[in-house]
Amino acid sequence: MKINLGKRELIHFIGIGGIGMSGLALIMNGLGFRVQGSDISENKNIDRLKQKKIPIFLNHNKKNLKNSTVLVISTAIKKNNPELVQAKKLKLPIYTRGEMLGHIVSLMKNIVVTGSHGKTTTTSLLSSIFGSAKLDPTIINGGVLNSFGNSAKLGKSNWCLIESDESDGSFLKIPFTYSIITNIDAEHLDFYKSLENLKKNFSSFIEKTPSLGKTFICIDDKNIKEVIKKTNNKNFYTYGLSKDANFNITNTLQKEKYSEFNLKIKIPGSKKEIKKIKIPLIGMHNIKNAASCAAVAFLIGINDKTIKEGLKNFKGVQRRFNFLFKKNDALFFDDYAHHPTEISSVLEGVKEVYKKREIICIFQPHRISRVKNLKFEFSRSFKKADTVILCPIYKASENIKLGFAYEKFAKLIIKNSNINLIKIENEDSLKKLIKQTGYGEKIYIGMGAGSISNWMRNL
Known part of the structure; x- marks a missing residue:
């Protein structure tokens, strides 16, 4: 389903104060679309939107839709929400955040980060490497990056780094060139009903990997191992502590202020090792997150020195230790x-x-x-x-x-x-x-x- 959004459209976001919704609203505002939204209370995300002069209503009322031509809803919105009811009455086009995001980024070179845990940190680490490489990507994240005090940023290049939420299946709607799957865990089963169903969705995601792109998956994760056995599209590389990984993490060291590791690369045409990669984070989960980012960056041609510099100078994400x-x-x-x-x-x-x-x-x-x-x-x-x-x-x-x-x-x-x-x-x-x-x-x-x-x- 294609949508053509003229600059005369007024796009109304219900639940605009959520981290994902506010990020999308900021990007669309930056692209020149007229946006507004409603939520039930003030928060830091809404403060950031107000700084950009985006109109906000602090209630849910059908009157808020006056002059609106398109509706975007978050997954938290109930069917009896007065604005949603009114939009249906007015026969306005209604899109979920995932659908709208997919349309907005469809013309960019996207790196999508998904998985049950670690998405926000991984997307943020990736953005730090891209920053060091002076690539100026558009960033749509699920947490506030300390480096620029926001969850979203419109870049000047054709690259887009996206944290894609698997909680409601919308991660399947976002086109990607490259992607990272951090792990698969029993999360959001209220939506998926079973772990098997969740795994099938991730299998469908890997099947979407384009011939000129690549998916990077953590081979240490047992659920991912099961998924790739049943996936026909083998256009992926693996990373992790396992010696079988294409990007193998070795020589790990953890201190109070940082972690360090080496990355052995074993892919067709490249056999090498990047030594002493430092990140200002603790925990093996963060070492794996950083390794996935180094792997993607290496594949798209960013040099070792820039990768190491980007990871070492990572400024962190709010609410992550x-x-x-x-x-x-x-x-x-x-x-x-x-x-x-x-x-x-x-x-x-x-x-x-x-x-x-x-x-x-x-x-x-x-x-x-x-x-x-x-x-x-x-x-x-x-x-x-x-x-x-x-x-x-x-x-x-x-x-x-x-x-x-x-x-x-x-x-x-x-x-x-x-x-x-x-x-x-x-x-x-x-x-x-x-x-x-x-x-x-x-x-x-x-x-x-x-x-x-x-x-x-x-x-």
């Missing part, structure tokens, strides 16, 4: 980890680097459905921590029943992760607890996708 402050010798960090795999990956990296410190994880579960579906996986993900401070569930507009006592969930974590656990009721009780215990050789990490980031900063 960000250092907040130090108080009475204790260190405080903020992280977006909200899935069992993400939690255990972050904690493994922290344990490897901060060997002498007591690790306290302040965990705010995100979504009732996620806790319900993955309670056993969550209960085993805190093994590298010493203590878990368990916050109430951040519901994220879900009104379903958990189906078991929250107290039982707490006991399951204690049993399966073998840690101490303190259950708190709200932000005030966290403040009191930290005032009493926040000192000495400890590291506190706030984890979750809800309000926990603000709680940590408010400390």
Whole structure:
């Protein structure tokens, strides 16, 4: 389905305050389209849109659609939303964010980053390499890059770096030249219904790899291994710790302020090694993310020196193991980890680097459905921590029943992760607890996708 958008169109975004929606609105505004949008409350994304003079309505009302000719909706929008109902009545064309994004980037050379975890960091690392190579790409990311204080940027070149969200299947709608699949995990099963169905979608994604492009996949991931066995299009390269990888990670080293690794390249026409690649990040998951970016950059012809410079000078992404402050010798960090795999990956990296410190994880579960579906996986993900401070569930507009006592969930974590656990009721009780215990050789990490980031900063 092709759409032709004249400059006289007025494109209305419902849920414009989301990180993905605000990023797309910024890019379209930069391309000269007239955009506006609505959401239920102010946030930093909306502040960034207002700086660009994009009109924002802080409510959902059918009157907001006056003069609008096209509607873009986020996946969070319910069918009874008054603006969506009105748009259907007016017979306006309605597109999901993924569809609109696909149309906007269809004329660019796209590198799409997808997978269950690590997409935002990987897209950001890639953009740092492109910055060092002076390629000035358009960037559409799922997190705010510290290097330019935004989640999206319109570049002058024909390259576009896109974090593509697999949560609603829309990643299949975005055309790509090159792509990275970081991993495949039991996430967003409320949409996919089963892990098998999720894997089929990733298989369809790999099948789309064009003959003059390439997909880069992490061979260490067991679900990816199963997917590529059943995929007919073999136009991909592998990366990872496995010796069978086309881009093999070796000689890893992890310190408090950085990680280092070598990358052995074994592809037709190239047998070489890039040595001592440094990234200002910790954790094996981030070493793999950086390796995928180095692999893509190498294939498109960026030289070794520029690749290393781009990765070494990476400025980070907001909410990805960000250092907040130090108080009475204790260190405080903020992280977006909200899935069992993400939690255990972050904690493994922290344990490897901060060997002498007591690790306290302040965990705010995100979504009732996620806790319900993955309670056993969550209960085993805190093994590298010493203590878990368990916050109430951040519901994220879900009104379903958990189906078991929250107290039982707490006991399951204690049993399966073998840690101490303190259950708190709200932000005030966290403040009191930290005032009493926040000192000495400890590291506190706030984890979750809800309000926990603000709680940590408010400390």
